[in-house]
Amino acid sequence: MNYQDNIFIPVEIPDKRRILQNSMKVLGADSTLSNKDVFSKMAPIRSAITRMADARNQPPIEQLFSMVWQSNELHLLFADTGVGKSILAVALSVALCKGVSLLDLVNETVKQIALYYDFELSDRQFRKRYSDEDGNEDPLHPNFYIDTLDFAVISDIAGGFNDKFNDVLFEKIRFDIENTKATVVVLDNLTYLNTQSTQDTKIALEVMRRLNELKKEYNLSILVLAHTPKRSDQSPLTLNDLAGSKHLSNFADSISAIGKSTQGTNIRYLKQIKPSRSGEMILDADNVLVCEIEKLNTFLTFKALGYGKESEHINQSSFDPKIPEKVYAVTDLLKDGFSYSEIADQLDISKGTITKWKAKYSEAFENAANIGGVSD
Secondary structure (H helix, E strand, O other), X not given: OEEEOOEEEOOOOOOHHHHHHHHHHHOOOOOOOOHHHHHHOOOOOOOHHHHHHHHHOOOOOOEEEOEOEEOOOEEEEEEOOOOOHHHHHHHHHHHHHHOOOEOOEOOOOOOOOEEEEEOOOOHHHHHHXXXXXXXXXXOOOOOEEEEOOOHHHHHHHHOOOHHHHHHHHHHHHHHHHHHHOOOEEEEEOHHHHHHHOOOOOOHHHHHHHHHHHHHHHHOOEEEEEEEOOOOOOOXXXXXXXXXXXXXXXXXXXXXXXXXXXXXXXXXXXXXXXEOOOOOOXXXXXXXXXXXXEEEEOOEEEEEEEEEEOHHHHOOOOXXXXXXXXXXXXXXXXXXXXXXXXXXXXXXXXXXXXXXXXXXXOHHHHXXXXXXXXXXX
């Protein structure tokens, strides 16, 4: 993409094969290439010894948020609406810019430059979070870049086509990375892109794939926030609570989640869902990090309260561990008046599965509204 007078002019982004074809054409070679011709121009396959030598020249793996999120990882953090994902993400971004740790989770890195895309808050809402009643504003940090993207403009440039939209979107992100020299990128949130940029539900997977490419190209640490579909407060947080979990998890190096505690309005807990291959599980169901959302003068943040069991923070009064967790999510949605089709879409299951569960776990369904439900 070219940039002239701050106007984005999209250009075709060729794939690797096209790049190789064009390069060979310049050299006078036949532009009609077989796969063998293309492969012959790629880097040769490495031996184990060469790979070990290459690894020695790469940056070491460092902890950003203890082993929950480490350097050069694409980390996915999910939670229900209003639980505090953005509050935690901003607090963590500012801490990384300052080169300090947040909560009890160690940061081994030097000062970072964070590029944060905020699709949630207006400017006034953001200012309210980081100022006090007297108008005093938090200094935050000069290395912390936080703004939104104008999807209307990007869509206009792309001509409304999904593939072109993705090209323009990521050329803009690439442009911002190069101009800010960012080492950390935060996307808040993935769900917004899915609903605002296009009606194609595959956009989230495409965004994750392209973020992985950027991660490798610029050696970035990336944090992506995502919502959960409607879930029961009676069950533990699992990967099943993340919409599109099976597919999205394949693109994430590590995953964590924030749960809302039954012990207080502002009490939350942080739990690892998928540890990275270079780390370990330190925040599991038997050892979640318990936090409280608080306003410290002009800064809205999380405060660590200690560690505990997840079971201490969920409503287990009518929870039967023998019943699949998604059954409770189904009954909660039924209480809210959702149809079987809508529930199936939200929870990534079939209507037939809901019907079978209703017959098998009738006790879990008996208090739900619309038990006769619209099976449509």
